[in-house]
Amino acid sequence: MNLLLIGFGAVGQGFAEILHEKSARLQERGFAPRIIGVITATRGGLYRRDGLDIPALLAAAAAGSFAKYPQQAGLRRDVSAQGMIADGAADALLELSPTNLETAQPALDSCLAALEGGLHLVLANKGPVALAYPQLQRAAQARGRQLRFEATVMAGTPVLSLAQEALAGCAIVSARGILNGTTNYMLTRMEAGMSYEEALAQAQALGYAEADPAGDVEGWDAAGKALILAQALFGAPLRLTDLAVSGITQISAADIAEAKARGERIKLIAELSAAGGEVRARRLPISDPLAGVSGASNALTLETDLLGAVTIVGAGAGGRETGTALLNDLLAIARAENR
Amino acid sequence: MNLLLIGFGAVGQGFAEILHEKSARLQERGFAPRIIGVITATRGGLYRRDGLDIPALLAAAAAGSFAKYPQQAGLRRDVSAQGMIADGAADALLELSPTNLETAQPALDSCLAALEGGLHLVLANKGPVALAYPQLQRAAQARGRQLRFEATVMAGTPVLSLAQEALAGCAIVSARGILNGTTNYMLTRMEAGMSYEEALAQAQALGYAEADPAGDVEGWDAAGKALILAQALFGAPLRLTDLAVSGITQISAADIAEAKARGERIKLIAELSAAGGEVRARRLPISDPLAGVSGASNALTLETDLLGAVTIVGAGAGGRETGTALLNDLLAIARAENR
Numbered sequence: 004m005n006l007l008l009i010g011f012g013a014v015g016q017g018f019a020e021i022l023h024e025k026s027a028r029l030q031e032r033g034f035a036p037r038i039i040g041v042i043t044a045t046r047g048g049l050y051r052r053d054g055l056d057i058p059a060l061l062a063a064a065a066a067g068s069f070a071k072y073p074q075q076a077g078l079r080r081d082v083s084a085q086g087m088i089a090d091g092a093a094d095a096l097l098e099l100s101p102t103n104l105e106t107a108q109p110a111l112d113s114c115l116a117a118l119e120g121g122l123h124l125v126l127a128n129k130g131p132v133a134l135a136y137p138q139l140q141r142a143a144q145a146r147g148r149q150l151r152f153e154a155t156v157m158a159g160t161p162v163l164s165l166a167q168e169a170l171a172g173c174a175i176v177s178a179r180g181i182l183n184g185t186t187n188y189m190l191t192r193m194e195a196g197m198s199y200e201e202a203l204a205q206a207q208a209l210g211y212a213e214a215d216p217a218g219d220v221e222g223w224d225a226a227g228k229a230l231i232l233a234q235a236l237f238g239a240p241l242r243l244t245d246l247a248v249s250g251i252t253q254i255s256a257a258d259i260a261e262a263k264a265r266g267e268r269i270k271l272i273a274e275l276s277a278a279g280g281e282v283r284a285r286r287l288p289i290s291d292p293l294a295g296v297s298g299a300s301n302a303l304t305l306e307t308d309l310l311g312a313v314t315i316v317g318a319g320a321g322g323r324e325t326g327t328a329l330l331n332d333l334l335a336i337a338r339a340e341n342r
Numbered sequence: 343m344n345l346l347l348i349g350f351g352a353v354g355q356g357f358a359e360i361l362h363e364k365s366a367r368l369q370e371r372g373f374a375p376r377i378i379g380v381i382t383a384t385r386g387g388l389y390r391r392d393g394l395d396i397p398a399l400l401a402a403a404a405a406g407s408f409a410k411y412p413q414q415a416g417l418r419r420d421v422s423a424q425g426m427i428a429d430g431a432a433d434a435l436l437e438l439s440p441t442n443l444e445t446a447q448p449a450l451d452s453c454l455a456a457l458e459g460g461l462h463l464v465l466a467n468k469g470p471v472a473l474a475y476p477q478l479q480r481a482a483q484a485r486g487r488q489l490r491f492e493a494t495v496m497a498g499t500p501v502l503s504l505a506q507e508a509l510a511g512c513a514i515v516s517a518r519g520i521l522n523g524t525t526n527y528m529l530t531r532m533e534a535g536m537s538y539e540e541a542l543a544q545a546q547a548l549g550y551a552e553a554d555p556a557g558d559v560e561g562w563d564a565a566g567k568a569l570i571l572a573q574a575l576f577g578a579p580l581r582l583t584d585l586a587v588s589g590i591t592q593i594s595a596a597d598i599a600e601a602k603a604r605g606e607r608i609k610l611i612a613e614l615s616a617a618g619g620e621v622r623a624r625r626l627p628i629s630d631p632l633a634g635v636s637g638a639s640n641a642l643t644l645e646t647d648l649l650g651a652v653t654i655v656g657a658g659a660g661g662r663e664t665g666t667a668l669l670n671d672l673l674a675i676a677r678a679e680n681r
Contacts, residue, residue: 161508169500
């Protein structure tokens with residue numbers, strides 16, 4: 004399976020590392036993925052039909068420019084996303100560039116070009132799924148290609164596979180959870196005594212915060228994930244304006260201490276049904292299962308028709324953790340193709 | 343998809359109810375399952391190539407005998423499991439008879455006959471999977487049939503799909519959880535002030551307890567599930583003798599009150615790795631995520647190589663809840679066949 008990557012930040016690098024580490028084991032299972040092209044906004048691009056060398060790719064990325072990637076036979080450096088897709092050697096596009104929740108561009112155009120060119124599409128970028136899921140889905144179905152986006156919600160914790168595949172016989176009635184790892188980490192640190200500013204600085208130092216921290220702390224990252232869940236769980240094409248969104252910027256260390264004194268915790272909670280939803284900081288009694296979810300973990304409770312509540316808790320941030328979701332999505336595509 | 347059922351207790355009846363309620367919606371999705379045969383130890387058997395009527399089947403089961411099922415063209419009442427399989431009209435066998443952890447019989451023979459006859463096999467009965475998984479797996483692979491058993495662990499909560507499919511790219515290093523709904527319900531009631539005997543009587547009245555309550559309270563039900571998890575998560579063919587097993591029969595209301603006074607809860611915990619494991623009552627600090635799992639819920643934390651801990655919490659008992667797992671397994675088989 005030949006892969007094109009658009010974007011090569013923490014997620015793309017985490018994914019490449021995993022692919023390299025697991026390569027022998029994956030081959031034993033009959034799965035041999037190969038990165039043949041990478042395009043970035045700041046480091047340049049690389050394309051080679053016979054595959055790129057992952058350690059060299061990671062070294063060039065760490066050095067800040069793909070100009071540091073060594074010359075190889077068949078290597079091209081002057082490539083565009085559309086050019087790589089049109090070349091016809093790739094089987095799947097991984098869209099890993101930063102999320103734009105206003106227009107989803109320029110990622111949306113590449114995604115549509117990939118599907119129309121007969122590639123499978125796997126996303127970590129939330130924009131195209133949050134804003135244009137029906138259009139992507141139609142393009143995928145028209146060419147019999149798969150559209151997967153596990154990495155867009157709860158990093159590698161497989162909540163979409165859980166809802167859409169493992170629970171395929173159940174209807175999901177509503178969902179409620181902690182969808183942003185950065186703010187949950189910050190709230191956990193503030194409970195331990197840090198100020199808002201200290202907690203944010205530490206979240207950024209650990210690489211949890213998104214490119215623009217405002218997206219995390221004002222609730223927009225969680226809201227984008229809520230839109231994706233609305234599509235995936237309920238088939239509901241909600242818009243950002245269907246959600247009431249606020250974040251944790253108004254929460255002080257004093258609020259958290261006061262909640263703690265009452266046996267409560269403050270969490271940034273997304274609540275969602277087919278009709279709409281909201282993202283806001285809430286006080287939860289300590290007995291609420293979501294109150295116990297700490298650090299950069301995320302959690303989602305799915306309310307189902309047949310089973311009642313099913314809750315999944317796991318990593319909610321991190322480059323390798325999100326890269327894991329990309330690998331799991333590719334394995335699902337390979338399983339479907341081998342049948 | 344034509345189905346044979348062996349066993350028609352709470353799980354079989356819950357499954358049949360769900361199939362009937364969801365029939366229109368499943369057909370819209372291109373999935374039209376039909377129960378064509380049912381065999382029980384105490385109510386008799388029914389077989390009809392054109393399908394059995396589910397409401398009439400449920401009414402006859404409630405009345406205690408399939409002799410009450412009305413006469414229909416093509417209906418046979420004198421059928422054996424082997425005879426139904428040999429007739430060649432069925433696509434899948436659902437083995438739902440009571441678990442026997444000593445020999446797995448008579449279920450194991452029917453399971454092997456079904457796979458050798460080219461049927462898919464779906465189990466709620468733990469015996470054949472716990473004791474003879476490698477043999478079943480070889481028989482399934484030899485005929486290109488699927489072997490699925492989500493219903494054997496955590497009722498309908500899809501922990502096996504989670505580990506084997508949604509997390510296919512991860513290695514599972516160890517697992518730790520609450521696998522028996524009956525005892526977790528009893529411990530929760532005892533925490534609220536009931537005696538052991540009262541809590542057991544209430545668990546039985548609610549239909550949570552297995553046919554033999556000793557299997558629950560002495561830890562054997564959880565141990566059987568641990569053997570299944572060892573196979574499914576680690577590919578490790580452990581035996582019951584590889585596990586240290588004890589239950590909750592030694593736990594008194596006083597023990598529970600004492601734990602509560604120290605900010606702890608007593609839970610029946612299964613711990614498992616490829617090398618072995620144990621099932622025993624443990625005191626957990628209230629901050630342990632498993633301490634918050636109450637009533638008939640179950641939970642399992644999977645320790646993974648790439649993602650750290652992933653925890654799933656959901657229903658751990660109940661006929662309809664377990665029947666839901668059978669439906670989800672059949673949908674997974676149908677997805678694989680349609681690709």
